[in-house]
Amino acid sequence: MAARKENSTYTLNEKFITECDLTYAVNKIGGRWKILIIDKLANQKLRFGELKKEFPNITERMLTLQLRALEQDGLVKRTVYAEVPPRVEYELTQMALEFVPIFRQLSEWGGKHRNLTQKLKIRDKP
Amino acid sequence: MAARKENSTYTLNEKFITECDLTYAVNKIGGRWKILIIDKLANQKLRFGELKKEFPNITERMLTLQLRALEQDGLVKRTVYAEVPPRVEYELTQMALEFVPIFRQLSEWGGKHRNLTQKLKIRDKP
DNA sequence: TACGGTACTAACAAAAATGTAAGTAATGGC
DNA sequence: GCCATTACTTACATTTTTGTTAGTACCGTA
Numbered sequence: 176m177a178a179r180k181e182n183s184t185y186t187l188n189e190k191f192i193t194e195c196d197l198t199y200a201v202n203k204i205g206g207r208w209k210i211l212i213i214d215k216l217a218n219q220k221l222r223f224g225e226l227k228k229e230f231p232n233i234t235e236r237m238l239t240l241q242l243r244a245l246e247q248d249g250l251v252k253r254t255v256y257a258e259v260p261p262r263v264e265y266e267l268t269q270m271a272l273e274f275v276p277i278f279r280q281l282s283e284w285g286g287k288h289r290n291l292t293q294k295l296k297i298r299d300k301p
Numbered sequence: 302m303a304a305r306k307e308n309s310t311y312t313l314n315e316k317f318i319t320e321c322d323l324t325y326a327v328n329k330i331g332g333r334w335k336i337l338i339i340d341k342l343a344n345q346k347l348r349f350g351e352l353k354k355e356f357p358n359i360t361e362r363m364l365t366l367q368l369r370a371l372e373q374d375g376l377v378k379r380t381v382y383a384e385v386p387p388r389v390e391y392e393l394t395q396m397a398l399e400f401v402p403i404f405r406q407l408s409e410w411g412g413k414h415r416n417l418t419q420k421l422k423i424r425d426k427p
Numbered sequence: 428t429a430c431g432g433t434a435c436t437a438a439c440a441a442a443a444a445t446g447t448a449a450g451t452a453a454t455g456g457c
Numbered sequence: 458g459c460c461a462t463t464a465c466t467t468a469c470a471t472t473t474t475t476g477t478t479a480g481t482a483c484c485g486t487a
Contacts, residue, residue, distance in 0.1 A: 183476090185474095188358050197404060200407050207444080230317075233314070235464075239465060255464095258454095259463085260461085261452090270414055273410060277403065282326065283322070284399060285326025288329065288396055292374070292375055333474080365435065366474095386485095387435080431487105434481100436482105438477100439477080440478100441475080443473080446469105446472085452465090453463095454461105456460090
């Protein structure tokens with residue numbers, strides 16, 4: 176999200192890893208709040224302020240940054256209404272909608288994983 | 302991977318977002334090299350040195366960190382053979398193997414997304 | 428006794444992501 | 458004129474993630 180030095184190992188490695196479509200994909204949804212935002216928008220348009228209310232501790236700055244990134248990556252469409260006070264609506268694009276089913280599977284896997292891990296931890300106790 | 306201050310907003314927010322199984326899941330595979338490592342191990346066991354050769358610019362430190370995290374999260378099994386020089390083999394766990402099909406779908410989506418985005422960028426040129 | 432090979436570890440530095448706090452524009456209603 | 462509302466932006470601080478460099482243990486072999 177900020178400007179980057181070219182040719183740093185950091186940048187070179189990023190290029191290398193995103194040659195893989197999967198890593199590329201995960202990078203697109205990798206921000207801290209992006210997935211949750213996509214989830215909230217899966218069934219409805221929402222205004223900036225409405226999204227903000229969904230996440231008690233998010234700052235306006237972070238919400239803005241994540242939405243901008245999603246917009247840049249073609250996953251969210253932003254519509255500004257020329258009113259005062261301003262009204263801005265966010266909705267998913269077709270590409271993001273295609274992600275939603277995969278999304279659900281990942282979520283299921285996550286839940287299963289969480290349970291298993293917790294059980295393992297209980298077992299670990301002496 | 303390092304020790305964290307409790308109760309920083311950063312940590313609080315992390316707890317909040319990982320209440321969602323999906324975000325939880327994505328966090329597990331979120332490190333820079335984790336997905337690529339899982340990919341390489343999808344069909345075979347590999348030794349530390351073999352993994353290292355798969356990623357030209359990875360440092361030993363990063364490879365170690367990512368493998369440790371995957372091991373902690375129950376996605377990779379580490380087997381040490383008591384030999385000199387040492388031999389250590391890494392393989393996926395059942396849970397990681399269950400992730401692989403989802404993985405493939407995500408990868409497909411990523412490829413599609415990459416193509417679309419590139420086309421959009423071409424179109425954007427005046 | 429020195430050396431090679433493997434799989435690391437430790438101390439430090441750079442870069443990125445996230446959070447804090449304050450401020451902005453625009454305009455209709457009082 | 459002043460205030461409230463909304464969706465931001467800016468400068469800065471904190472925290473995490475990633476990279477750099479140098480080193481370690483082990484033991485069979487030369």
